[in-house]
Amino acid sequence: MSSHVMSIPGTALHPPQAPARSAMRAVADDSTAPVLSLSGIGKRFQGVVALQDVGFTVRPGEVMALLGENGAGKSTLVKILTGIHQPDEGSIHLGGREVRFASAQDAMRGGITAVHQETVMFEELSVAENIWIGRQPLCGTPRRIDWRRMEDEARALFARLEVDLPVRARVKDLSVAQRHFVEIARALSQQAQVVIMDEPTAALSHHEIGELYRIIGQLRRAGTAVIFISHKFDEIYAVADRYTVLRDGRFIASGELADITEQQLVALMVGREVGQVFSRAASNTEDQTAPVLEVKHLSHPSEFDDVSFAVRPGEILGFYGLVGAGRSEVMHALFGLSPEAQGAVWIDGREVKLCSPAQAIAHGLAYVPEDRQRQGALLSLPIFQNITLPVLPGIGFFLRRHRRREIDIARRLCEQLELKASHFHQHVAQLSGGNQQKVVLAKWLATQPRVLILDEPTKGIDIGSKAAVHRFIGELVAQGLAVILVSSELPEVMGMSDRIVVMHQGRVQQVFSRAEASAEALAAAASGGLHADAATATLAGEATWH
Numbered sequence: 418m419s420s421h422v423m424s425i426p427g428t429a430l431h432p433p434q435a436p437a438r439s440a441m442r443a444v445a446d447d448s449t450a451p452v453l454s455l456s457g458i459g460k461r462f463q464g465v466v467a468l469q470d471v472g473f474t475v476r477p478g479e480v481m482a483l484l485g486e487n488g489a490g491k492s493t494l495v496k497i498l499t500g501i502h503q504p505d506e507g508s509i510h511l512g513g514r515e516v517r518f519a520s521a522q523d524a525m526r527g528g529i530t531a532v533h534q535e536t537v538m539f540e541e542l543s544v545a546e547n548i549w550i551g552r553q554p555l556c557g558t559p560r561r562i563d564w565r566r567m568e569d570e571a572r573a574l575f576a577r578l579e580v581d582l583p584v585r586a587r588v589k590d591l592s593v594a595q596r597h598f599v600e601i602a603r604a605l606s607q608q609a610q611v612v613i614m615d616e617p618t619a620a621l622s623h624h625e626i627g628e629l630y631r632i633i634g635q636l637r638r639a640g641t642a643v644i645f646i647s648h649k650f651d652e653i654y655a656v657a658d659r660y661t662v663l664r665d666g667r668f669i670a671s672g673e674l675a676d677i678t679e680q681q682l683v684a685l686m687v688g689r690e691v692g693q694v695f696s697r698a699a700s701n702t703e704d705q706t707a708p709v710l711e712v713k714h715l716s717h718p719s720e721f722d723d724v725s726f727a728v729r730p731g732e733i734l735g736f737y738g739l740v741g742a743g744r745s746e747v748m749h750a751l752f753g754l755s756p757e758a759q760g761a762v763w764i765d766g767r768e769v770k771l772c773s774p775a776q777a778i779a780h781g782l783a784y785v786p787e788d789r790q791r792q793g794a795l796l797s798l799p800i801f802q803n804i805t806l807p808v809l810p811g812i813g814f815f816l817r818r819h820r821r822r823e824i825d826i827a828r829r830l831c832e833q834l835e836l837k838a839s840h841f842h843q844h845v846a847q848l849s850g851g852n853q854q855k856v857v858l859a860k861w862l863a864t865q866p867r868v869l870i871l872d873e874p875t876k877g878i879d880i881g882s883k884a885a886v887h888r889f890i891g892e893l894v895a896q897g898l899a900v901i902l903v904s905s906e907l908p909e910v911m912g913m914s915d916r917i918v919v920m921h922q923g924r925v926q927q928v929f930s931r932a933e934a935s936a937e938a939l940a941a942a943a944s945g946g947l948h949a950d951a952a953t954a955t956l957a958g959e960a961t962w963h
């Protein structure tokens with residue numbers, strides 16, 4: 418890692434290593450004709466310019482990282498490439514022919530497929546049926562579906578990918594990673610020339626990320642071009658060959674990743690200096706300060722067992738663990754969302770019952786969930802109403818002067834979080850994904866809680882805004898707020914927390930002070946107390962795939 422921006426001392430762990438790029442780049446070189454070329458692409462939404470004169474090329478067998486801040490226009494471009502939106506201007510050439518896709522199916526048939534979390538699949542149908550839906554092989558007279566061929570060909574696709582996935586499994590029973598693999602198999606079956614991956618690792622474990630990298634290597638060797646969107650630089654450098662940067666809907670630069678440092682990329686993306694990310698001085702809260710929140714022996718029949726911890730005013734208590742460790746489930750229970758949970762919760766030294774979110778809020782808790790878009794934002798309401806919704810009773814919604822105050826609160830938070838929107842009355846549905854996340858964050862910060870639970874607060878948020886979010890959390894803590902920070906990013910959890918609880922398989926494995934918390938020690942605890950080397954190997958995705 419070349420820049421100061423993402424690295425802090427002691428975070429020696431990196432995401433899974435991709436195979437050496439020189440070995441993987443069998444097809445693309447400078448003389449290869451592009452498989453995809455865009456020129457002069459423009460798109461407006463009700464006066465908002467999302468893209469303007471964007472052009473770049475992608476060659477067969479290369480991985481192109483598409484980079485930009487929240488709202489830069491990446492998703493809009495993906496939607497144009499996959500037939501969901503039509504461009505107002507410009508042209509797209511695929512395999513040397515000009516194309517215009519009227520729908521997602523049209524784009525898929527034409528050779529462009531996207532892999533992302535929101536992809537609609539037929540939940541009740543099998544893996545094989547999802548791969549061949551709409552084009553099932555037929556046999557006999559009268560013609561009927563050739564189930565055996567359909568399943569055999571699906572098996573052959575997974576064999577090619579070296580993924581062990583039962584083709585008769587129902588899609589509803591698959592993990593996010595397995596769904597990605599089904600989509601990739603479908604793309605292969607359609608001889609896709611370009612596969613777009615939009616933040617594909619967001620919900621994957623370290624091991625699954627390793628699997629995904631390996632499959633990307635296979636696509637590349639087969640000559641498929643991959644457009645890879647991510648806000649994480651370590652993974653961009655691990656998998657991509659080239660980059661294209663967008664800023665404010667415009668093309669800024671393209672080039673080889675080998676020729677550019679992370680810091681230079683950040684400068685291209687944000688066009689200004691970015692503050693230090695992941696760095697906060699430890700709070701000077703004394704150990705003898707009474708905790709504002711104490712959780713004692715919290716258990717759930719299937720999700721977690723005997724979880725106890727305490728957090729003091731002015732302190733950040735980090736929660737680290739692998740996907741599935743039970744961290745988010747504990748936070749759900751704490752916020753009154755899990756009726757089956759048992760245990761005791763004490764606030765300011767008094768035992769309280771938190772049986773519903775309303776009770777939790779009344780006791781000064783706020784919870785910003787991980788899945789903010791689905792659980793947090795009212796997409797059809799304007800930004801300022803989303804932000805002030807939880808505090809409306811407190812500021813008198815119907816009084817005009819209070820409406821003014823509502824807008825003031827919203828404006829201050831939007832500035833602090835560097836929200837990118839054309840105006841406060843813009844509907845949240847019209848914001849980019851990252852900016853929608855910031856609205857939900859602002860909404861809960863506006864409640865001025867005493868204990869703020871943040872679940873993956875910077876997931877999907879660009880590097881510049883990450884620094885702003887961290888600064889803002891730091892300011893709130895300095896004013897006496899207690900924060901519980903659930904994060905899967907080691908640098909974030911280490912750089913921000915005063916103490917770190919590591920969970921493994923639903924239990925508290927170990928609690929670290931800031932001084933004790935090294936990347937290796939946290940990883941070892943997250944893997945169930947393995948020796949640090951073994952834990953590092955597990956995190957690097959070297960274990961076998963089940």
Ligand SMILES: Nc1ncnc2c1ncn2[C@@H]1O[C@H](COP(=O)(O)OP(=O)(O)OP(=O)(O)O)[C@@H](O)[C@H]1O
Pocket residue numbers: 462463465466467485486487488489490491492493494837846847848849850851852877
């Ligand atoms: N349906 C829409 N209506 C109005 N404006 C829109 C719509 N979709 C996108 N925009 C605007 O287009 C711009 C680009 O958004 P886009 O979603 O492409 O950004 P992005 O680079 O994908 O950001 P992120 O990293 O946050 O996902 C933003 O200003 C956004 O508000």
